[in-house]
Amino acid sequence: xxxxxxxxxxxxxxxxxxxxxxxxxxxxxxxxxxxxxxxxxxxxxxxxxxxxxxxxxxxxxxxxxxxxxxxxxxxxxxxxxxxxxxxxxxxxxxxxxxxxxxxxxxxxxxxxxxxxxxxxxxxxxxxxxxxxxxxxxxxxxxxxxxxxxxxxxxxxxxxxxxxxxxxxxxxxxxxxxxxxxxxxxxxxxxxxxxxxxxxxxxxxxxxxxxxxxxxxxxxxxxxxxxxxxxxxxxxxxxxxxxxxxxxxxxxxxxxxxxxxxxxxxxxxxxxxxxxxxxxxxxxxxxxxxxxxxxxxxxxxxxxxxxxxxxxxxxxxxxxxxxxxxxxxxxxxxxxxxxxxxxxxxxxxxxxxxxxxxxxxxxxxxxxxxxxxxxxxxxxxxxxxxx
Amino acid sequence: xxxxxxxxxxxxxxxxxxxxxxxxxxxxxxxxxxxxxxxxxxxxxxxxxxxxxxxxxxxxxxxxxxxxxxxxxxxxxxxxxxxxxxxxxxxxxxxxxxxxxxxxxxxxxxxxxxxxxxxxxxxxxxxxxxxxxxxxxxxxxxxxxxxxxxxxxxxxxxxxxxxxxxxxxxxxxxxxxxxxxxxxxxxxxxxxxxxxxxxxxxxxxxxxxxxxxxxxxxxxxxxxxxxxxxxxxxxxxxxxxxxxxxxxxxxxxxxxxxxxxxxxxxxxxxxxxxxxxxxxxxxxxxxxxxxxxxxxxxx
Amino acid sequence: xxxxxxxxxxxxxxxxxxxxxxxxxxxxxxxxxxxxxxxxxxxxxxxxxxxxxxxxxxxxxxxxxxxxxxxxxxxxxxxxxxxxxx
Numbered sequence: 046x047x048x049x050x051x052x053x054x055x056x057x058x059x060x061x062x063x064x065x066x067x068x069x070x071x072x073x074x075x076x077x078x079x080x081x082x083x084x085x086x087x088x089x090x091x092x093x094x095x096x097x098x099x100x101x102x103x104x105x106x107x108x109x110x111x112x113x114x115x116x117x118x119x120x121x122x123x124x125x126x127x128x129x130x131x132x133x134x135x136x137x138x139x140x141x142x143x144x145x146x147x148x149x150x151x152x153x154x155x156x157x158x159x160x161x162x163x164x165x166x167x168x169x170x171x172x173x174x175x176x177x178x179x180x181x182x183x184x185x186x187x188x189x190x191x192x193x194x195x196x197x198x199x200x201x202x203x204x205x206x207x208x209x210x211x212x213x214x215x216x217x218x219x220x221x222x223x224x225x226x227x228x229x230x231x232x233x234x235x236x237x238x239x240x241x242x243x244x245x246x247x248x249x250x251x252x253x254x255x256x257x258x259x260x261x262x263x264x265x266x267x268x269x270x271x272x273x274x275x276x277x278x279x280x281x282x283x284x285x286x287x288x289x290x291x292x293x294x295x296x297x298x299x300x301x302x303x304x305x306x307x308x309x310x311x312x313x314x315x316x317x318x319x320x321x322x323x324x325x326x327x328x329x330x331x332x333x334x335x336x337x338x339x340x341x342x343x344x345x346x347x348x349x350x351x352x353x354x355x356x357x358x359x360x361x362x363x364x365x366x367x368x369x370x371x372x373x374x375x376x377x378x379x380x381x382x383x384x385x386x387x388x389x390x391x392x393x394x395x396x397x398x399x400x401x402x403x404x405x406x407x408x409x410x411x412x413x414x415x416x417x418x419x420x421x422x423x424x425x426x427x428x429x430x431x
Numbered sequence: 432x433x434x435x436x437x438x439x440x441x442x443x444x445x446x447x448x449x450x451x452x453x454x455x456x457x458x459x460x461x462x463x464x465x466x467x468x469x470x471x472x473x474x475x476x477x478x479x480x481x482x483x484x485x486x487x488x489x490x491x492x493x494x495x496x497x498x499x500x501x502x503x504x505x506x507x508x509x510x511x512x513x514x515x516x517x518x519x520x521x522x523x524x525x526x527x528x529x530x531x532x533x534x535x536x537x538x539x540x541x542x543x544x545x546x547x548x549x550x551x552x553x554x555x556x557x558x559x560x561x562x563x564x565x566x567x568x569x570x571x572x573x574x575x576x577x578x579x580x581x582x583x584x585x586x587x588x589x590x591x592x593x594x595x596x597x598x599x600x601x602x603x604x605x606x607x608x609x610x611x612x613x614x615x616x617x618x619x620x621x622x623x624x625x626x627x628x629x630x631x632x633x634x635x636x637x638x639x640x641x642x643x644x645x646x647x648x649x650x651x652x653x654x655x656x657x658x659x660x661x662x663x664x665x666x667x668x669x670x671x672x673x674x675x676x677x678x679x680x681x682x683x684x685x686x687x688x689x690x691x692x693x694x695x696x697x698x699x700x701x702x703x704x705x706x707x708x709x710x711x712x713x714x715x716x717x718x719x720x721x722x723x724x725x726x727x728x729x730x
Numbered sequence: 731x732x733x734x735x736x737x738x739x740x741x742x743x744x745x746x747x748x749x750x751x752x753x754x755x756x757x758x759x760x761x762x763x764x765x766x767x768x769x770x771x772x773x774x775x776x777x778x779x780x781x782x783x784x785x786x787x788x789x790x791x792x793x794x795x796x797x798x799x800x801x802x803x804x805x806x807x808x809x810x811x812x813x814x815x816x
Contacts, residue, residue: 446790
């Protein structure tokens with residue numbers, strides 16, 4: 046039986062890691078760490094979770110410790126944010142390159158300078174090409190469900206990649222919502238124990254992990270990695286369906302979620318908690334007789350190219366919201382991606398909510414009227430002060 | 432007639448690796464693995480040893496081995512050690528003691544990996560951390576590290592018209608490790624295999640973090656002909672430059688005391704990295720050593 | 731076909747690489763003079779010196795790189811060296 050708790054997004058993620066029976070957790074409380082690992086430390090201290098909690102001395106070491114543990118063949122978890130994720134950068138590439146199914150919560154927050162602890166998605170976007178699957182949750186329930194699903198996806202033998210579940214800093218991390226907590230036994234039965242066949246340090250089968258990738262093999266390993274993340278789309282969709290059957294919740298097709306897309310000439314494309322605000326505006330406008338749709342990108346990497354093309358085929362005004370900016374390109378990463386897969390379509394890009402700037406329903410309405418009036422694709426920064 | 436010795440015959444470090452002829456790092460790995468045996472997991476940081484032993488698809492290692500990056504050997508070892516604990520809860524490795532053994536160079540230990548090392552020692556992980564010290568970044572062209580000794584020439588601390596090479600004394604990693612209050616710290620040198628291997632054995636039998644700083648001469652970086660690797664290491668010890676000791680539960684003990692210390696000049700004059708030094712320069716170094724030996728009771 | 735994550739599943743596989751071709755000087759061990767102190771055995775960076783069935787030490791020239799540490803460390807001059815001839 047599921048019970049309902051009123052909890053923050055970070056607690057939801059910690060709860061999910063506990064349900065998933067993680068065996069090694071390594072974490073560092075860098076500013077601004079979320080409460081996630083504090084909650085996990087408490088579970089361990091109270092004997093509710095029989096995990097090894099490694100109190101590492103940096104985020105770099107947090108990921109390195111997870112890599113060591115995962116490469117020995119156990120389920121591992123960590124959590125981080127902004128600067129901490131940036132510090133992990135090097136190790137993120139190594140985790141994916143070594144095909145280790147580590148799961149991490151990243152609470153999206155801005156990058157310095159100037160130092161800013163509030164929400165935007167620049168941190169995870171900066172790790173876009175690291176070979177990690179990136180899921181962006183919209184609310185606290187989805188956070189919990191996504192972390193559980195992340196282990197199932199990561200450890201699938203066709204995938205074997207690390208997964209980063211992203212949730213908006215403060216907006217989800219510090220806000221309580223009712224969250225249904227699945228039955229622990231049921232989750233554990235669903236996930237099983239992590240028993241890798243490809244990579245584990247074991248004196249009874251001595252293997253060499255992380256050798257020198259000479260030019261004769263390096264390119265092939267990169268291609269394998271790309272094939273694995275490309276192929277993970279099907280697994281993500283399948284897990285979304287399996288999860289629905291077991292726990293009665295699903296998130297679109299796992300990759301994208303359409304909202305009010307039918308007959309919508311104007312469609313907003315976005316990721317994360319802002320989608321809640323957009324849905325609210327869509328509902329308001331619908332009451333006034335105006336039809337606007339939302340395409341929520343839930344899985345950003347692998348990018349749901351085909352779904353984006355298919356679901357936006359009837360839209361004439363595409364407005365992509367980005368809580369990040371590719372400096373020197375004057376577009377956000379999602380704007381660039383959507384523009385590159387949509388041919389001959391007007392795509393406007395809106396830079397919103399950097400460093401915790403509020404995104405209000407009025408901002409969303411401004412975006413809608415702007416994209417509808419725009420002749421061609423362009424980039425606009427929203428809610429900038431004079 | 433020398434005493435008859437009997438070293439373990441098992442080889443966990445295979446030939447065919449690309450280490451230089453006369454490589455001291457290979458000797459470290461070979462001796463350490465002969466001591467700890469098959470139930471060992473080796474962690475390398477980016478280094479000579481890592482590069483010359485694992486050019487895909489070949490590996491010199493006959494024990495499980497991992498490399499990730501340069502600065503995180505201590506952290507990777509921490510994760511492995513905790514994962515073994517977790518696996519033991521599942522019933523795996525019942526009644527077996529697995530030795531998690533980072534074998535990491537002086538740069539990966541004293542410089543870029545210093546933080547991860549300190550974290551691993553402070554947290555009490557059951558690891559045998561071996562710092563193999565060749566006193567510079569040999570893998571990338573003999574750049575100085577904080578383990579490069581005073582007046583040695585390195586490519587980023589070259590001797591020149593106005594420079595005598597490295598202008599700082601060597602960082603004392605064994606004492607820094609000991610300051611963490613860990614159960615066992617030792618210095619060793621490949622020229623004294625019984626002493627080194629006894630220390631590795633002792634470290635591997637101890638629960639908790641242990642640290643062994645082992646000196647290994649490098650033909651390329653130090654500039655000597657290949658047959659002298661052991662001879663030079665021996666001189667480092669016989670001159671008192673690199674004393675062999677152990678600190679067990681806080682108790683300091685010299686494990687090898689030269690009958691009469693040899694003059695440092697004998698050691699210095701065998702190496703190209705010191706060839707710019709005058710007799711007066713060597714005298715300065717000799718005074719440093721005399722003072723250190725006095726403090727350690729090695730006069 | 732590259733393995734997943736370029737993992738090497740064959741332990742000790744560098745033994746395919748016969749580094750004996752690097753050698754310019756060849757160490758020669760005279761078993762009659764050998765006192766079995768094991769210096770050459772333990773100091774060899776390649777592990778190319780082995781004990782045969784009769785308890786005699788032998789050099790595996792497939793891998794010996796000719797560093798001559800063994801010659802230098804032999805206390806009784808049982809090891810000598812000669813230049814390789816091709």
